Amino acid sequence: MEGDCSRVSVDMESGPVYPSTTVTLVREKPTQTHRWRLCGALLAMALCVSAALFITWHAKKQDHVEESDELQHTLRQLSGNRKAAIHLEGEYNDSGKYKNTVEWTDKVGQGFSQGGLKLDNNEIVIPQPGLYFVYNQASFHVSCKADPKHPNDQEMVHLSNTVKRWSPSYGSEDNKKYQTLLNSVRTVCKKSSNSEAASEGKWYNAVYVGAVFRLESGDRLQTVIEERLLPHLGSGDGKNFFGVFAL
Template sequence: MVSYTTAPGDVERGLGEKMVVVVEKKPPVGRLWKTSVALLVAALCLGGILLLAWYWSGKPGLMNQPEQTEKLMSPDHHSTLRQISSKAKAAIHLEGNCEDCESPQGRLEWKSSQGQGFARGGLRLEENQIVIPQNGLYFVYSQSSFQVTCEDGKGHTPLSHRVWRLADSVGRRASLLNAARSACQTAPAAAAPQEDGRPKGQGWYNAIYLGAVFQLNRGDRLWTETNQLSELETEDGKTFFGVFAL
């Protein structure tokens, strides 16, 4: 900033002559420092807001995680499980088949080529077991559906469904998921004829659903164990078993 000031006249030059002196005034140093700090703080705040908005826009799954977990754990969202697993890099979905389950030697067979079944990303079905291709987090799920004919004098019928894990690092099997229920807990109502070849009686329908997230290792094997196979229903994807990577 420049200003002009008039100095007193020189005695030797006479009263009629005056000298003009140019004086430069500099702004205070403190004002410049405060202005610079304020601009820097504003720039940092703006950058932080933009960075936070970009991060959340690129991570929509984190914001929807509670809702996603609720859908995974609900036994009424079979189609949702299928949609989520179909988008995973590694996933397998198996449907149950039990043609000889009326006999004591019957066994529940899992099929990746039946109904909506599929396998990809390294997850595979081997000897009726799911083999894990690499270390990581996996969502393991399974459901068994039952139709029990409740007749007079039959009493309670125990139903159970379990997922086993065999880890190479441990060398022994361990129960991963399991649940049990009782059928025919109430007195049967009036008998009604059935058209599926089952004995006449009051039908009791229920499903045991299992599902949770686990840290699994390469080479781990998963399989199921289900009792009351003669009461098991496998039509229309009612009994299934699957895994997908997170």
């Protein structure tokens, strides 16, 4: 008995005794259904990745196209902002080609043309409607000495400069009637036969005109100088000029 009690006492101290349990993991062999599910999952993932890549590429391409379009728009704006302008220089041509005006050119000196304004048949042609500044100068070299044959002739020396306009709204091109746009008349001196006037020789004078006008497409501008004054026109760069620029 003592031996049994002693044995029971040991068992109580060590706690309850449970039967040992062994867990065995069994790997299930993949079936055909499992394989199809796995393939489907991988295919879906591949499609998602491809879609994401395509969307990213398309977005970048679209951004590039928009940037390109914006650049083209900016370039067109810069090109469109090139103001229409023309500046002509001229001299009297005694060949008789033009009997009441200077012969103009945009090929010498400071002459140029841009933005659609052009020189045609010695006239400036307006390309499109808008506000334009029109200007013109004619330089003269005249004498205030009276003609010895007419000593009592007290004629005043007048200089004039005119810019005229023709517009399609005026009527037929077959019979063009020009209207005065700018005009200036200047009295230079009074002819005299005394020695003081004779010693003064010839006088240099420039007649300038300029103003802003609303012009229409197809309008034509020309200059007019009295025939008697043409031989007295000065020559050289910057003395006679005619121009227009858009505002």
